[in-house]
Amino acid sequence: MSIVLSCDKLNKKYGPTYALRDLDMQLEENVIYGLLGRNGAGKTTLLNIIAGGILANDGSIEIRGNKLEKGELPEDFCFVRENNKHFGGARVIEALQLAANFHPHWDWTFAHKLLQTFGLDPNQKIKQLSRGTESLVGITIGLASRAALTLFDEPVHGLDVLMREKFYKELLEDYANYPRTILLSTHLIDEIAPVAERVYIMDQGSLLLHDEINRIRMAAYLIRGNSDAVASFTEGKRVLHTESYGHGKLAAIFEMLNEGDRQQARQLDITIEHLTLQKFFSYLIEGGH
Numbered sequence: 001m002s003i004v005l006s007c008d009k010l011n012k013k014y015g016p017t018y019a020l021r022d023l024d025m026q027l028e029e030n031v032i033y034g035l036l037g038r039n040g041a042g043k044t045t046l047l048n049i050i051a052g053g054i055l056a057n058d059g060s061i062e063i064r065g066n067k068l069e070k071g072e073l074p075e076d077f078c079f080v081r082e083n084n085k086h087f088g089g090a091r092v093i094e095a096l097q098l099a100a101n102f103h104p105h106w107d108w109t110f111a112h113k114l115l116q117t118f119g120l121d122p123n124q125k126i127k128q129l130s131r132g133t134e135s136l137v138g139i140t141i142g143l144a145s146r147a148a149l150t151l152f153d154e155p156v157h158g159l160d161v162l163m164r165e166k167f168y169k170e171l172l173e174d175y176a177n178y179p180r181t182i183l184l185s186t187h188l189i190d191e192i193a194p195v196a197e198r199v200y201i202m203d204q205g206s207l208l209l210h211d212e213i214n215r216i217r218m219a220a221y222l223i224r225g226n227s228d229a230v231a232s233f234t235e236g237k238r239v240l241h242t243e244s245y246g247h248g249k250l251a252a253i254f255e256m257l258n259e260g261d262r263q264q265a266r267q268l269d270i271t272i273e274h275l276t277l278q279k280f281f282s283y284l285i286e287g288g289h
């Protein structure tokens, strides 16, 4: 697998606050990634730095092994921002025409199909659109560009459930026919799970975890039992969270369990349940760095 984008030790400070701290990220060719983090985690800052909108204080970015110089934009790249204010007074169709000029793999047939699917009026002015409908313009551009590297910043922000589902469906169908590298930033891990293959989870500007969604599902557990038994079972394992109740204790762990572990759990009268991704995400972030 070849690496499309590589960020090495990116730092960005606003006054004394680090928006990004020694952040490393590598995106492989033809993979859909989720970039997860709470509000203020640094997701937009990271995407803006990759897109050349702001400069990092330190660190470097490589596109297919070539260092991205200051002010240089990655080739065959599309960045869908959180809002489309930069389109000023343009109509939907004008924004699409502008985008089509920049993207060598732009597909007008697909773009028109998306306008229909999302119920967008091509002649409407973008600044007159509701928050959600405005997001759909960005989504249409991001999908129809078919760029080799596409970054979506909070694409479903402001969208109702129906439109979110339509977006994910269009994305997956098109990706199946035209594989490319796509990164979606969000704080909704459960929602991104059916779409993304891998996730980067960040908090306070730093990376907490990078893993495959399926591996997280397989390794995120809630352990329940007698306090001593839970303490003995979790020894040497990655514990994200613990809670006591009466004589009992529960622990959220992130660990692949083997048959030996399950046998030990039976002997200690411990129950093991899978943790939801949202709970895993919360415990991981609460547990901090």
Ligand SMILES: Nc1ncnc2c1ncn2[C@@H]1O[C@H](COP(=O)(O)OP(=O)(O)OP(=O)(O)O)[C@@H](O)[C@H]1O
Pocket: 014, 017, 018, 019, 037, 038, 039, 040, 041, 042, 043, 044, 045, 046, 187
């Ligand atoms: N222009 C700026 N000036 C000062 N501080 C900023 C600026 N932009 C971002 N920050 C700070 O940097 C940190 C990261 O912000 P960023 O917008 O990148 O987070 P985010 O993960 O995208 O959040 P959200 O999910 O709320 O959009 C925050 O603490 C934010 O207050």
